[in-house]
Amino acid sequence: MTTFTPLSALAGGALIGLSAVLLMLLEGRIAGISGIAGRLLPPWQAGAGQRLAFVLGLIAAPFTVEAVTGARVLQTVSGNLPLMAGAGLLVGLGTALGSGCTSGHGVCGLARLSPRSLVATLTFMAAGFLTVFITRHVIGG
């Protein structure tokens, strides 16, 4: 069980949006994490250094939050390693084939009113809802 946290959800979402806007205003690029991460792998293209710097910023975030607040960043990650590896493979394949993830399609693409991003977002949301319904209420129920 997790509690509904409307204020931190709105504040965190606004920070995500601010980062996406600044990346467009300054660098002219979409803040799509799957695109940024996927292009860190060979064959390398122009801008690999900037993408690596962005990912290092993501990785530094929990340490920064812990240093500023003095509190641990808490999370509950499944310890089922074959399940997590399989899920990671699906997320990697799916975001590369579908040209984006929650950030690239769900935030940046919808903000640009892209029809591809609308279809992708509705599809991955529906697949996510259906997957959790099956794992928690059909198989695990």
Place this chain on the structure above:
Amino acid sequence: MALAVNLALGLLFGIGLIVAGMSDPAKVLNFLDLAGSFDPSLALVMAAALAVTFIGYRLAFRRARPMLAPRFELPTRRDIDARLVGGAALFGIGWGLSGFCPGPALVSLGLSAPGTLAFVPAMLAGMWAARALTRNR
């Protein structure tokens, strides 16, 4: 300069994910659990991020070019094909199994949960494989 800007914006994005609670897969899975322990927080995360980006992009696009780059690099495709829908469906299944999408998974890397350390290399392998399979198509 460009490296420092990207580092700072990645940090800002990651802090946003943590403040929002999206770095916790349990919270994401509860958002996806409409029929059970539904936690609507993630809907507000997406709504706030989308509202800020919708308005901010329009302000940014008033400029002829970005402040630090020669041009805006925007996707131009508008066609809906099987690869887009099939890819998004595979991604949604992986998201629903783990509670991780790419951003929160990378943010979680340094917290070193065993599940994260299994997820991230597999995700990168999947991205690499998909790009290798579809190259020159």
